[in-house]
Amino acid sequence: KNEVEQSPQNLTAQEGEFITINCSYSVGISALHWLQQHPGGGIVSLFMLSSGKKKHGRLIATINIQEKHSSLHITASHPRDSAVYICAGPFKSGGGADGLTFGKGTHLIIQP
Amino acid sequence: ETGVTQTPRHLVMGMTNKKSLKCEQHLGHNAMYWYKQSAKKPLELMFVYSLEERVENNSVPSRFSPECPNSSHLFLHLHTLQPEDSALYLCASSQYYSSYNEQFFGPGTRLTVL
Numbered sequence: 001k002n003e004v005e006q007s008p009q010n011l012t013a014q015e016g017e018f019i020t021i022n023c024s025y026s027v028g029i030s031a032l033h034w035l036q037q038h039p040g041g042g043i044v045s046l047f048m049l050s051s052g053k054k055k056h057g058r059l060i061a062t063i064n065i066q067e068k069h070s071s072l073h074i075t076a077s078h079p080r081d082s083a084v085y086i087c088a089g090p091f092k093s094g095g096g097a098d099g100l101t102f103g104k105g106t107h108l109i110i111q112p
Numbered sequence: 113e114t115g116v117t118q119t120p121r122h123l124v125m126g127m128t129n130k131k132s133l134k135c136e137q138h139l140g141h142n143a144m145y146w147y148k149q150s151a152k153k154p155l156e157l158m159f160v161y162s163l164e165e166r167v168e169n170n171s172v173p174s175r176f177s178p179e180c181p182n183s184s185h186l187f188l189h190l191h192t193l194q195p196e197d198s199a200l201y202l203c204a205s206s207q208y209y210s211s212y213n214e215q216f217f218g219p220g221t222r223l224t225v226l
Contacts, residue, residue, distance in 0.1 A: 029211070030212065031211045035217075041200050041220045041222070042219050042220065043204075043217040043220075045215055045217070048212065048214050086154070086155070089211065090211040099145075099160055099168050099170070100157065101157070102155040104153075105154065
């Protein structure tokens with residue numbers, strides 16, 4: 001059983017396109033994280049959100065707690081946005097633990 | 113610069129070797145984490161330390177032994193590893209051990225076990 005599912009797994013788009021990456025999960029959670037991992041392996045936290053919507057530059061993250069779904073949007077995409085985008089949250093059933101469980105990631109390539 | 117450093121960045125070791133990975137955070141955080149990322153697999157939480165006490169151990173084999181001597185330093189001692197332990201090992205820290213807290217990641221140690 002997968003607590004978290006991301007889609008698509010792979011996405012190739014042209015520079016300038018609007019990008020949407022989805023994250024669906026099966027257990028109620030208090031907060032969800034979006035992370036970015038570049039080819040070298042380094043991981044950067046993009047957002048932590050528990051409700052509604054957050055925006056940072058060209059990145060927008062939304063979450064619907066009732067529907068157990070979150071999306072990450074990139075506007076005016078650029079080749080430097082090419083990375084793996086990962087959603088994470090305390091998805092483990094059984095409660096208590098605040099450790100994060102990570103999705104498999106969406107591998108995004110933006111072509112010039 | 114994330115404020116979390118890891119050494120070494122790359123490590124090749126034989127199955128009979130003993131080595132240690134080091135993580136240091138300069139952010140004044142109280143929680144530190146070890147994660148494993150194998151090829152084609154999601155990040156897996158291995159250990160969590162909060163205020164220098166281990167609070168989570170996700171059924172990690174005993175050939176991995178963590179140590180947190182103070183709130184700024186975290187080690188992962190490795191001994192008699194297997195080839196399937198080859199992976200990227202990432203350290204992270206957060207202000208507190210809470211899913212509400214943003215985690216800051218180090219650059220990782222790429223480990224190859226021969």
